[in-house]
Amino acid sequence: MKASIVTIGDEILIGQIVDTNSAFIAKQLDKVGVSVVEMKSISDDKNDILSTLNEYLNNVDVVIVTGGLGPTKDDITKKTFCEFFDDSLIENTEVLTHVKELIEGFYKRPITQINKEQALVPSKAHVLFNKVGTAPGMWLQKENTVYISLPGVPYEMKYLIENEVIPKIVKDYKRPYILHKTILTYGVGESLLAEQIEDWENNLPNFIKLAYLPSPGRVRLRLSARGTNEGVLKNAIDNEVIKLKVLIGDVIVGYDDDEPIEVVLGRMLSEKGLTLATAESCTGGKIAQTIASVSGASSYFKGSVVSYATEVKAKVLNVSQELINKHSVVSAEVAEAMVKSVQDLLKTDIAISTTGNAGPLKGDSDAEIGTVFIGIAIKNNVFVEEFNFGQPREKVVDRAVNKALEMVYKEILKK
Amino acid sequence: MKASIVTIGDEILIGQIVDTNSAFIAKQLDKVGVSVVEMKSISDDKNDILSTLNEYLNNVDVVIVTGGLGPTKDDITKKTFCEFFDDSLIENTEVLTHVKELIEGFYKRPITQINKEQALVPSKAHVLFNKVGTAPGMWLQKENTVYISLPGVPYEMKYLIENEVIPKIVKDYKRPYILHKTILTYGVGESLLAEQIEDWENNLPNFIKLAYLPSPGRVRLRLSARGTNEGVLKNAIDNEVIKLKVLIGDVIVGYDDDEPIEVVLGRMLSEKGLTLATAESCTGGKIAQTIASVSGASSYFKGSVVSYATEVKAKVLNVSQELINKHSVVSAEVAEAMVKSVQDLLKTDIAISTTGNAGPLKGDSDAEIGTVFIGIAIKNNVFVEEFNFGQPREKVVDRAVNKALEMVYKEILKK
Missing domain, CATH: 3.90.950.20 (CinA-like)
Known part of the structure; x- marks a missing residue:
């Protein structure tokens, strides 16, 4: 199962902010066996958004879009979605009630016209209810591709990914297993290490990939296995780690599952x-x-x-x-x-x-x-x-x- | 003048690391009037790299690629560049001497075969000499597009951008001026602010764009002007800021040029x-x-x-x-x-x-x-x-x- 991640926002293209949303989403997708094949950041421009949505149509199973869902004018994702899905915006009562409660309860002021517009969603959308903010997420399908639009504010996006998107993907799709194992080595440079394990690397089974992740003073070796049977993958990876220990056991300091x-x-x-x-x-x-x-x-x-x-x-x-x-x-x-x-x-x-x-x-x-x-x-x-x-x-x-x-x-x- | 930024690496697509390189590069390009139209992260796969290089051919002026230039096997950028440019690798003496000095001097060991291969560059490449690491940068042109490949290690990438890439772009290309002004507001939510300045926003000159950048407790308003005459842009922006002060002067706390x-x-x-x-x-x-x-x-x-x-x-x-x-x-x-x-x-x-x-x-x-x-x-x-x-x-x-x-x-x- 393949996915693409799209970030919308000129502030990213001028380097004003670093896109941390994509890495978070990718990690959550990877954990449930969804392969991210591409990430893209594009401008707040209707034509750029449309051409990106079209580009992924029928080429990936899921496209996750973040950004462009705030309350103001420079947010055009919702209108562009309507055009792409040949749809129109309708008011969602549940979302409107929530926006009202949040603004009137927390900010102690009446809601504005712009706030009200946040409750408008494309009529064909399955609404992903955003308990921690005012912009709802949306889940829409066109032909063989599902498009999911989420707000760009990191903690709102995280809330929706964890509580709405991932559970629905897990329920709706059959996915392969992806297993990663990261071996932390210490004190030997990337090139020297590569020579020491060259033969081992050349003989890895074809469903296991190796990557070198060097950083100052240490190199992490990441093994990634992909298949349908979790047990088989786990055994194959454990087996390769045993062989690796014989070769470079003296410089291995640990195995991390992405834990700092x-x-x-x-x-x-x-x-x-x-x-x-x-x-x-x-x-x-x-x-x-x-x-x-x-x-x-x-x-x-x-x-x-x-x-x-x-x-x-x-x-x-x-x-x-x-x-x-x-x-x-x-x-x-x-x-x-x-x-x-x-x-x-x-x-x-x-x-x-x-x-x-x-x-x-x-x-x-x-x-x-x-x-x-x-x-x-x-x-x-x-x-x-x-x-x-x-x-x-x-x-x-x-x-x-x-x-x-x-x-x-x-x-x-x-x- | 248009640019795209491409990051190569499976570690990004599985969310293991956050891509901070693209934002850094975008900011430096933006400063000298180069517009980044797209950023993309793709896998370490030859076909994915080739199709991305082809996609940008004659559509942007410059493509900056980071990643995939380390000493090990999972780094295939150089070989793929050779294929794309119909070129072959030759040894660069200056780079080889530098790699030798770095490894033998700093790491106190003889260089390995893999280190030697770092001195191989496509014969048509203008080499961007990397004083702070072993992987050189490369500058190659095909038809109307220049492709620049840089190592993915952030401080090596930064060194090459600041000392080689930007100076060469400034020398080789005529670029428009881009001016940004960010107005920091405080204590008013995005939607309320938007209503207060709606008329002003609707009457902005067409070469000035406005973006809302909300974060907890404050909203930054970013004005971006683009044109050929720096003085004209500066006056136009100053003029708009004066009008804005009349409307929301009480919530403006400062103007920042991206300085934290x-x-x-x-x-x-x-x-x-x-x-x-x-x-x-x-x-x-x-x-x-x-x-x-x-x-x-x-x-x-x-x-x-x-x-x-x-x-x-x-x-x-x-x-x-x-x-x-x-x-x-x-x-x-x-x-x-x-x-x-x-x-x-x-x-x-x-x-x-x-x-x-x-x-x-x-x-x-x-x-x-x-x-x-x-x-x-x-x-x-x-x-x-x-x-x-x-x-x-x-x-x-x-x-x-x-x-x-x-x-x-x-x-x-x-x-």
């Missing part, structure tokens, strides 16, 4: 009843924020001291000015003092510290741009590693955040 | 010589991290105490347990105590505090999920506001971060 490291680490800390704190300089609070982004983090994450200015390291973390003068603020000694101090201050089992120079200019230290010292304390075991994460600034910070979380993860795994 | 609030605020703090600190509970360090993401932030950002656990509020921020017991940890009183305490502790002019319940479960307090108290201290002026940012968790945190930065920004503007 902060989720995996969080579950581990929670299970083991361990608590965590951070003392951050060059990462500016991003390690804390990444840890805190996981729901339930309050059971293991105590807090953080972001000591961006050197004086805060001295004042709040009691890192002595003497130590800073002697070794410089970007040094293993300062990272060690910071990590011990925050572990002690916040009374946690584990602590992480960072001090470095993210650039683009040198700050309070002469350290090379990209230099980061990461300190880890796990109970009485304290150690510091030095890295150079290159440039630019955002890459240095992101690599430091990932590396710090990985260091803690690997250290706890050893126990 | 942390950049605008940072510049303001820097100019006025003011310093800032944060004490964060439910935002988990995200305000700190957002402020620190701006280069040069170290001149005004001192640091932060992330007091995720209640005991950290007591211990590090000296918020008395009595106060917490009396008012609950999610309260105006605690937000006020936190903001005063961190301002005092880190000796800053300005401080921000947050305490709230981001959900999905209730934590150390009975406060409704979505409740956030934001405290602001500007010298001796301290105030707290209460919000309910709804659900889900990430929306609560993002809205709290934006709101806190806006509160500081507006407060300083008043002075």
Whole structure:
């Protein structure tokens, strides 16, 4: 079963916003065995929308369109749908009642003419009721293709995908199984890795595809199998992973099902009843924020001291000015003092510290741009590693955040 | 002048990664007057790539392709380009030397056969030299369309766009001017705003387009003008903004040129010589991290105490347990105590505090999920506001971060 995803909006074509809707939709479709064959972003122009709708007619089973459903004039999706389906707009009573309740109840004002128009839908549409916003979703069929139109506001789109679209697809269509397995490798570059597993890769069964997903310091290998029997696919993938372990077992650090490291680490800390704190300089609070982004983090994450200015390291973390003068603020000694101090201050089992120079200019230290010292304390075991994460600034910070979380993860795994 | 952007990669079509490259490229093209008419993400499949290249032939002036240029087997862009341009691969000496230096110098190992193959480029290609990675970019022309292929790794792509692609487009093509002006409004919903400015909108000159960009709590109005004379466009837009001010001047809070609030605020703090600190509970360090993401932030950002656990509020921020017991940890009183305490502790002019319940479960307090108290201290002026940012968790945190930065920004503007 094939799908295309279309995003409508000039704000995307001028780069003002990043389209995150398509990735979310693709992931949900993929999980239920629907293959996304193409994603497209087009302008708010009637002719562009019509030609895209026509292009996919009978070529894919489902087209999911987001954007162009808000209350204002620059939203023309609904009118264009009417033209494409040779249909006209009618008022949907249930939607109108909901819009009224939302506007009058929440915003405490009478609804406007424009609000009323949100309750107009093409007469042939199956309405996807949007409990979290005013624009309803629509499900319409032409020949062999279903067209689904959703609002572009991310949380409204997510609500409709999860509660209306996916359940209806699962009910209406027979789909194949798609299984993915991602193998996380560490410390070996993409090209070297590719040479080591070349023979294995050439002998993969034809229903399994391999992709390399490199990012700084690690390469994820993704195996994707597609077929009708889930058990067969699972066995085939497990079998290939066993062969891969023989070849590169020493660089495999884990298997992830698209779970970011902060989720995996969080579950581990929670299970083991361990608590965590951070003392951050060059990462500016991003390690804390990444840890805190996981729901339930309050059971293991105590807090953080972001000591961006050197004086805060001295004042709040009691890192002595003497130590800073002697070794410089970007040094293993300062990272060690910071990590011990925050572990002690916040009374946690584990602590992480960072001090470095993210650039683009040198700050309070002469350290090379990209230099980061990461300190880890796990109970009485304290150690510091030095890295150079290159440039630019955002890459240095992101690599430091990932590396710090990985260091803690690997250290706890050893126990 | 028209362009299309194509992203190649199955990892995008299964939703494993969000395509941020296209937005970056679109923004850079838009700045120099190139209109992006379509963006597309397609699979790593030769036929899909070929049919996309053919589809754009003579329909746009430039096609920018990212992805599919890494060192491994699943990268087939180069071979497909050869087929499309009826060309063959030749070794580029300059690229080979660079790959060797990078691998042998930085990774301290001999180059592999796969690395060597990265120096192969189509013989007709103008090579875009990639100083920050091993995969070169390529610029090739067929009939009236130029095809540019770039690596998918974001910072390599960015380097090539900024240093090679845009300068060459500016040199080779005559382009129209595109001017955007974004008007930031605050506190009025999209539909109500639309009714208030309906007549004005209907009378806009035909070379100016209006778009509504709503996000929780604010609506940005974007005016885009296109033409050959920059002065004329500028005058026309300024003129429309004056008319708009008469209609909705009371809800306009600013004009942004796509600069996020942390950049605008940072510049303001820097100019006025003011310093800032944060004490964060439910935002988990995200305000700190957002402020620190701006280069040069170290001149005004001192640091932060992330007091995720209640005991950290007591211990590090000296918020008395009595106060917490009396008012609950999610309260105006605690937000006020936190903001005063961190301002005092880190000796800053300005401080921000947050305490709230981001959900999905209730934590150390009975406060409704979505409740956030934001405290602001500007010298001796301290105030707290209460919000309910709804659900889900990430929306609560993002809205709290934006709101806190806006509160500081507006407060300083008043002075």
